[in-house]
Amino acid sequence: MLELFADLVLMPLIAFLFGLVLVLMARRVRAKIERRVGPPVLQPIYDIVKLYAKKTQISHGLMHDVSIMMLLGGFITAEIFLPVPGLDGLAAEGDLVTLVYIMMVPMLGLALGVGSCANPNGSIGISRALTSMLAYDVPFVVVIAGALIHYGSSNLIDVVRIQQEGGVSTWGVTTMPLLAFAGLIAMHGMLGKEPFELYIAPAEIATGPMVEMSGKYMGALFVMQCFQFYTVGVLYVTMFLGGGEMWLTFLPKVAAVIFISVAITNVFGRYKTEDVIRWMWRWPTAIGLVGLAFVMLKVN
Amino acid sequence: MTSGANTLVLPIVLPLLGAFLLPLVARFGDGLARALGIVLVVVNIFLGWTLWSAVGTEAAVTALGGFEAPLGIVLYGDRLAALFVAVLAVGALIFWPRAEHGGVKAYTLTLLLVAGGSGLVLSGDLFNIFVFYEIVAVASYGLAASSGDKAGFGAALRYLVLGALGSSLVLIGIGLVYAAAGTLNLADIARLAPEKLSGTTGLAAFLLLVLGFGVKAELFPVNTWVPEVYAAAPMRVTAILAGVVSKLAMVVILRLLVLVFHDPAAISLLMAVAIVTIVAGEFAAYRASDLNRTFAYSSIAQLGLVALALTIPATAGILAAIAVALHHAVVKPAFFVIAAKWRGPLAGLAGGARVAPAAAGLFVLLALSIIGIPPLPGFWAKLVLLGGAFDAGGAYAFAAAVVLAATVVEAAYLFRVVARIWQPAAGAKPAHFAFSDLSPALLLGVILIVATLFVAPIGTALSGAAASAADAGSYVARVLPGRM
Amino acid sequence: MTGSEKVPVVTDQPETCRVADAEEKSLLRKVMDNFADHCRSRSLFVLHYCTGCGAIELPPTITSRFDMERVGVSPMVTPRQADLLLITGYLSVKTLKRVILSYEQMQAPKYVVGFGSCTINGGMYWNSYATVKRLDQYIPVDSYIAGCMPRPEAIQQVFLDLMAKIDAGKATAWQDYYLNYDAYLGRQMNLFGQDWHTPTDVVAEAKHYGYVGNGTTGEHTALLDQRATWSLDTVPELYPARGRNERSRP
């Protein structure tokens, strides 16, 4: 019981802290690519503390506030259902499908909050965010379906165990390289990085969902970004890179996944909504389906 | 002549006599003539009822004039005949003409119709059948023209031409039969049919008979008079013609099929005609522009159903034919009562439910029954029909599929009207119904509901009637006791 | 749309005035405030109001040449997200309205830096009928950068100065807007006319957060309230009710 309670506290906390590192890494990598120095080490903390420490905090109604709670609550829940080295949390009580759906709760919360701000820029942003979700989730579900059928279990603890018992040769990335590749692209879309950041579009729709976010509302979004980097990275590592046997190898793997994403993002411009959909439904989906076909051949 | 013989002869003789007497009686007062006519019709109902309860499974037979069959004039009364004698009389009673439609002339013609119709179903030989058919035909030409307007005369003339042609076809057909078999007594023909009428001649005779009787039975393609006449004739005439008289021709075809023509080719000929009739009737009704024509076309389709039922082998087919015919005899006259008041384009019916809720409600009930919605009688009729068809399989299954598809079309045009009736009135409101206007239809509606409640005993009774009608052997044995 | 709603009468004496003195604070509070101030100073989100000519100096300041992200300065898009409002160059009467709107939509603590001479004294437009001569008459300004135009180095310098000021807890010009709102509003009305108003209910906000001073309300805010009532009575289509009224009406 106590152990479970420790899990419940530690898992989101680690996620947040390592998320801060990932955010810093992302900003620094971006700066390096642009031949800048980049922010100082504590910059993510400075930003979040400053936003929470704003003296005035404007709200657009109760739903705006609740959305912030759903945002954090959803991600905290997601962390608890995502096994990491030594901490299984509640991963046995809900599987990968559950996790994927839990990860939609904060998105829904954010969408509702932004909608209640009564700012069309925000609504357009949500419209685009949901559209891009539809775009990247299609390859993503292909990847999930293939991987879960490959592992024969949707329990993430099993998925990790299978890969760890068999070594690198049973890692998803070696057994299902095509699905792993398609999954990487889908993850990139999930992170909302260029060329798929159509719903932020600062110059076009004034950062979309964030347009009316200020103070701690914005701060919560910064916190969410930490969780998001971490969750997406851990999910990918769990499914394709052998999961976490120990923190020392686990965290670098997570960082590496995120690194790939942030390293390639800078060379892109922004796709139009239509192009995001077409691209996502064409290439990663096709690659994923071919990978799925291989998986099905192996299973049968 | 036994006491049963009276019930066979009187239904023909009494109305016939009445028809000749009526103009004389009318000199003492129109009302008296009317009363006499009604009394005679009531008597006919009673006679039908007596015959029904008397015959049981054994049909009553009598040879008029003392000559035995096959030489004498044979009357054959089984439950089927009794049923239609009664139904014809009930129809005539409910829709007894009013003074404004020709007065005593109309009464006379109606009585003539009753006499001819009773004779048609009771006759045991082909020639008498032809005679009574002609009596029915003449009476109905007169009635069709009794509206007294231009359209009525035009329609009646077309009816007359077609009817006359049809009668001559019948006559040729009878001639062929006589040439081949040498007898006109149905029982005798039935006995001889397997050897004399199984060839091309027999088939040709059947074709001509079907087409000839088909004029009255509203079979395609000799039914072109139907929409005109039903649209132009007075409602009471239309109701009787559509509801009852058309079925009498069907009874004749039934007798021919059961007794004489078992040939698969004959069956398939009739089936083809029936299917085309159903399709043409339902589809034409879908595009009909007013209620009268809609029901006229629908009537054609329903008779196609009866004809289709007749082709289904064994008792099931006869039962289905009787059931569909009886159901139609209840429903369609009631429809025509409603249509009599709601004339003109369908669009003008909007608001009908407000003006005449009873008529609108009745319309829905009748429409539901004719489409075949359980537990109304129409459903059971269709159940028997389609059940028999699917049991028979093969082409019958195809025919059943056609019937099912046609039912959807039927629902489309009927409920299009229902939807319009329930819509708020756009311009002029549809006509209001006085109670007396609607009462015949209400009576038929009540009959329909009662029939729903007692569907099980009715089904049993009709099954018995169908079984005895389907029994060709017993027909021959009863009429020609020594000759089997 | 009845006219029975009454906007609360503004009394001369505000109920509370809760701008705490430094001495009143507990030690924990002091530590926390110092930490917060430090974070504020190291994380400046900038909204640049670039209608004037100074915008060209900002890209080099932010991008690889000088990289202001080194000290935590990064550009933001909407006033809601921003801490620092950069007024780059002259303001016409028309654009000043937008500046005031944007300023009021920023969240306190918020800072304003005026770029170049035009914001200080009108600069080369000193005799124009259409430009604003002194920015700090209409909104509180933390720092000015003199010059026409200032170099990126100067911009960096003002950022560093401002950061030091914030870190020391002395960049409190924004409080002045709440505490002396009536005076600011008066000068704004002087320029824009009596029916000038913004959607932000500054007085109510000041009351809510306890930044009410003697100058918060006055004759001009009274005008504002009157006009709000009047607008509800007559043409509600054009003048929405101000502040919380919009949501709290039954």
Place this chain on the structure above:
Amino acid sequence: MIGLLDTLLVLALLTTVGLYVFGANRFAGYIGMAAYAAMTVIVVLVGQTLSGGETAVPSAMAFTVLGYPMTWRIDGLGWFFALLTTGAGFFAAWYMSGEWNEAQPNKRIQHGTLALNVLAMLLLVSSGDFLSLFIGWEIVSWAAFAMMTQLGGPAATAALRYLLYALAGAMALFAGILIVRSATGSFAFEDFAAAVPNLPTATKWVLFVLFTAGFGVKMAIVPFHLWQAPAYSFTPGASSSFLNAVSARMGLFALTLVLIKLMGPALLAGMDIAYTWFDARSALLWLTAITMIVPTYIALMQTDARMLLAWHGIGQGGYMLLGILVGTPLGLAGGLLHTFNYATYQMALMLAVFAVVHRTKTADLDELGGLITRMPFTYITLLMGIIGLAGLPPMNGFVSKWMIYKSLLNTAQPLLLIAAFIGTLGTILSVYKLIHNIFLGQLRLEHREVKEAPLSMLLPMLTLAGIGFVTGWMPGLALSMVDIAQSALGIGLQPHHLGGVDLPNGSLNMLWVVGVLIAAIGVGALIFYFLGNRRWEVSQYDNYAGGHFLSADVRYHFSHEFYPGLARVIGPWYRGWVVKMERGLQTLVAVLGDLSGGVFRFAHTPFYLLVAVSLGLLWVGLFGKI
């Protein structure tokens, strides 16, 4: 012997008559509530009998017509749907008990048709053979028609369209049961179940197609889906909710009965389609996949809130049938549970939308917005409803969808899984548009004085949403009802516990999921309230607009064509081929009608006669020889 089932049916009949007589009364809603509550109690009692080991509760009612016996009895499957029916009737009556009732011009019809529908559905789900099934089916169809057509105008048009579809389906069904009778000699379910494995393949296929088409029309399986959304949408509020929640599910009941209980998934899987990889079951599975996707994406394009939800109803039906056709205990449980869950959240959603329509007089998604401040409880209902519809935790829709997904994973059918996911994604997009365009964004001036829906309408809505939440948190409650239904199907039960199901390869325990989610949102609330200064609520016009001053006369709102980018990509995919097929069929009937009519109109009577005689004689001469 008057049994429980007879009591139930008699009560339903009395309710129908009573509500038709007293329907115009102010208290008709309360009468209905009491009656439906009593019926629900009886159904629960029936359920206790059934879970006590009985296979079915018989009715004393039995007829024999034309030698065909008709019996009525209710088994577990029928019980499950009976419970949904009476429950939905109860909530609909509750909704109609107060202010809604006062506002209706046609109270009598609304109450009467609702009771009639309940009666008809109870009759259908308790049918004991094919004949009584068909009779119940027809009565259900016509009762629904009576309900749909009541408002006239577009409602009558939509209802007429429904009627033709329903009747075409009924005719297919009619043919089906008659073929069954021809093949087995009776209408009894047992005889059919015993005989069906030995029937010729062709007959099995004919029966499969006829029954699927006949029942599928009611469920609005693609391509029979066109009628449903308009027909359900133009019906007044509570009736429409009732139709949406349970009426279309009668098709599911009948399909489950015939395809799963009587024929069995194994038999269907054995009916291969030559030259393809498909068999009867997988072909139908793919049809359900299309049914999940196509109507959902049609819903996405709707601008009428009622139509949007009704289109989703069609798509959701696809999920249920998908789960049921998977045929494993898990899939069956998922499909049936989804039926229950769908009834709760769809009814709540429809009631909420109609509450908005009641207050604002419009359901046009382009003409609403910002109502969250005016109708907060309606918003909460709608929010909980859409979370259920989209299948997200913590609502119950997630649990059933999870079970369906899981059954697809366990049977290794990834493509169907992907199809189901794609449907869900479309649902998420669509329901966000729904809630955004009604409740979020800018409040319109004309809605400034709008009041919250009255308590009589709020309470049923909120209760339904509450049921949705509780059964999402503790799906075991609903699953034990599903057990009763499943025990009647002979496939086996899915073991479960209060929180969900335990499987060797990935379990679900909603007690934990929901508990943690709520706790975590609580933590989020703590963070929100205790970190940072107090919040300050501002006017909706105090909003970023690039420095522009917002005023109420200019709309600052985004609702029309909510997903423009997506519409540009998938817009051209909406070819409307089913609509074109429907129109083509109409044209064909019209052309045939004109042709037939032409024969009668241009009557060259003797000519026809001559032609007929000549052709007939020719035929006789050619083919008449023996």
